[in-house]
Amino acid sequence: MNFNLIKFNWWVFAAGLLYILPLILSSVDYTDDIGRSVSGYGWGIDGRFMSTLIMQMLSFNQWIAPISPYTQILAAVITCLTGIISVKAIYKKEECVYFLSLILLTSPFYLENLSYKFDSLSMALSILLSVFPLLFIGKSYFIPISVASLTLSLAMYQTSAMVYFSIVLCYFIYREPELSFSEFVKVSSSAFVSFLLSFLIYSSILKCVAGDVARSEFLSLDGVFINTILFRTHAYYDFYSYLLNSGYSLAFLPFAIVVIYSYFSNLIFGNESIIRRILLYPLFTLMMLVLTMLPNIVLEEPWYTARTMIAFPFLIFGLSVICVKHAHKLVVFTSIFILYIYGYSISAVYSNVLKDNDKYDDFITTSITEAIISNSESGTNNVIIIGRSEYPQKTRNLYQVYPILYKLAPLYSTQDWSWGVRNLSRYTSLNYVYDARKRQEAYANLCKNEIIKATSLYTLRKSNEYYLVDFNKTKC
Structure with a gap:
């Protein structure tokens, strides 16, 4: 990726700043912001020591200072950059598809992440670091870059690790039907090993720095494990039902029609085996859906908040990759544009309510x-x-x-x-x-x-x- 790519997509950053404008104008302290403004404390108890370090550096002090709206503006810019990198990592040289770059920023759930005057910057950086390694997929240094990026990402916002797996699944969708079994195994194993190594490194550093890893511990494998998993999964019903009942179902409908058309187009006209055509797209989509919920399903201490739905826009991004492969780009972009309009609308409504x-x-x-x-x-x-x-x-x-x-x-x-x-x-x-x-x-x-x-x-x-x-x- 070079500077010309960013220069060519200047409109993405302009649109991103316009999107966050209502939130900036509202200038409301959001939950944790109140406590941090009063006490100046960091994120040590949350295991996010890099977030603390970044804000201390920007504050030129151990006391975390309120430097918003710059943190939120930077968060929006970084998220736009992440969108551009996501498209670049998947599509390589197809310039017209950079229209998809705003999917990440305009996710309704991501509004909570952007609302934090103190947290938003490190959250955005953690997502960027989770996506960045995909630029080097297939290279010999993919694993070391992934390990370094994911370790830093975990130290900023642990939930962003789900983004790493989501973007890998988007890559698999794009590579279908050329994706061979050997490539699938190689990339999957590389991604899993990278995450495992980064988590071990992060946990080791966390024990030395904070001495408390309680919020990073996984759910115990006891007699109620299955029931707990089912209960936590059902808890996400509210998130999706509330969103769909907020007008999102109407905004999503055109895109859903294009997704269904693309699936059947692949099913009817695809060249690979019928089993592969039937199973792969739904399987990858289901896996990305699970990733939107996974942190609160497997961690010992769940946090049922919109900010943990950080992988949701990558579910939409993955579906858009399917659509671009099988439907006319103008139709796909029109359906995505409707989602963008909804995103800008709910951003304004939400900011005024705050x-x-x-x-x-x-x-x-x-x-x-x-x-x-x-x-x-x-x-x-x-x-x-x-x-x-x-x-x-x-x-x-x-x-x-x-x-x-x-x-x-x-x-x-x-x-x-x-x-x-x-x-x-x-x-x-x-x-x-x-x-x-x-x-x-x-x-x-x-x-x-x-x-x-x-x-x-x-x-x-x-x-x-x-x-x-x-x-x-x-x-x-």
């Missing part, structure tokens, strides 16, 4: 904080949330129209969620009560505590140890 939710949260936080400060002489107070705050009047209908917002823009002020208290800590120091037993006792004894403020939105009570924010407005 902004309006943040204004509402700030209104609630100010009200609660003023009451706590006026009733406390302590600089730090323990807070327990009961129930869940309501959705703002301005956005509640949008959640019904776009259910995917429940996954992308959740309400922070929710019972038993530490980020609810973190969200209330904008103007003063408030502590979340991590002891579940103490929280249960507080719920049970709620009515024994005096009310210090009652509104139509919440009731604030005070005990000897805690302030209790009751969004249920419990009647005693």
